[in-house]
Amino acid sequence: MPDDRPDLVEALHASGLVQRTVTDHSDAPLTDREAAPLGSIVTLGGAVTVGGVDFGLIAGPCAVESYEQMSASASLVKAGGGVALRGGAFKPRSSPYSFQGLKDEGLRILSKIGAESGLPVVTEVVDAATVELVAEHADVLQIGTRNAQNFTLLQAVGEIGKPVVLKRGFGCTVGEWLQAAEYVLAAGNPDVVLCERGIRSFEPATRFTLDLSAVAVVKHLSHLPVIVDPSHGTGHRHLVKPLALAAAAVGADGLLVDIHPEPTAALCDGKQALDRDSWLDLTGTLSGVLASLGRNLTVPAAEPVGAGA
Known part of the structure; x- marks a missing residue:
């Protein structure tokens, strides 16, 4: 509706029939920078944050393979x-013959x-x-590029109430990405972290x-925190470090990085996963x-905050 009729807006709210009015100056008013000029901070698991001055690291293997693998990965994180552990229990893959994840068992692990x-x-x-099943086991729900x-x-x-990491679709414009986030916010969930993970182009040198x-x-258009996934964005582990450092320099709020205790044995995306030495070198x-930018890594939570805690 037009935003030059404050009397009409006031009357609509006074009626008790309207929860929110949306003006026509933006396709995504809830994600618009004007909605929170100082930027938003999203809390993960009730204790650690993404957004603000500090820089958060979320890491782990692309897919959950076993209890032992995830335990070792958590130690690496x-x-x-790192402040949060990632791992896929459900793995939508381009090929139906590729590893599809451990599903329910992966969630339990x-x-x-x-x-x-x-x-x-x-x-x-x-x-x-x-959604409800995953939310029972996870602190943060990730929306992948295909979704x-x-x-x-x-x-x-948006309705389930857990923080969301929303990856950019590999064919989405920035505007379409923000409108996707608007769906989550409009459904009642303000805790959205945007994740840039690469777009499809004519260049075959990277994934x-x-x-x-x-x-x-x-960061100019929206108040939502933005993290970067240099692993899926490049597909090659030797490119993860330089792109991760560049992400920090350009103003990202954190990283989502593939790490694995044995990348050569990984069932999913092993070529882009960092081993222990590469991960510690990166961090x-x-x-x-x-530090040169006046920022620090987000401090990990002192108390257990995992979904099963």
Whole structure:
């Protein structure tokens, strides 16, 4: 509706029939920077935050493979100063013959490791029918690139009340990405973290083209925190570190990084996963880059906050 009729807006609210009025100056007014000029901070697992001055690290393997693998991964995350553990229980893959994830068993493993490690757990939800199930086991629900415009799913995670990491669709413009986030916010969930993970272009040298310019654009347009996934954005582990450092320099609020205790044995995306030495090298260098910018790594939670805690 037009925003030059404050009398009409006041009358609508006074009627008790209207919860919110939306003016016509923006396609995504709830994500618009004007809605929170100082920026939003999203709390993961009730204790750690993404957004603000500090820089948050979320890391773990692309897929949950076993209890032992996830336990070792959680130890790696904590060794590098990470604040949350990621791992996919449901894995939508391009090929139907690729590993599709452990599904329910993967969720149970994640929940157990989260409780034992004290790390909030982040995992992907792939359809509206499993939102409640995933929310029972995870602290943060991830929307993958293939579901970035699955509007039924976006509404469902908006209604469930858990923080959401919303990856940019590999074919989405920045405007479409923000409108996808608007679905979640409009459904009642303000806790959305945007994740740039690369877009499809003509360039075959990398798996996708990591669009770091989008970070600066979104930080200008929206109040939502923005993190970067340099692992899926490049597809090659030797490119993860330089792009991760560049993400920090351009103003991202954190990273989502693939790490694995044995990348060569990984059932999913092993070529982009960092091993222990590469992960610790990245986080050590990153600390120096952030210090030069007057920033720090987010401090991990002191108390257990995992979904199973």
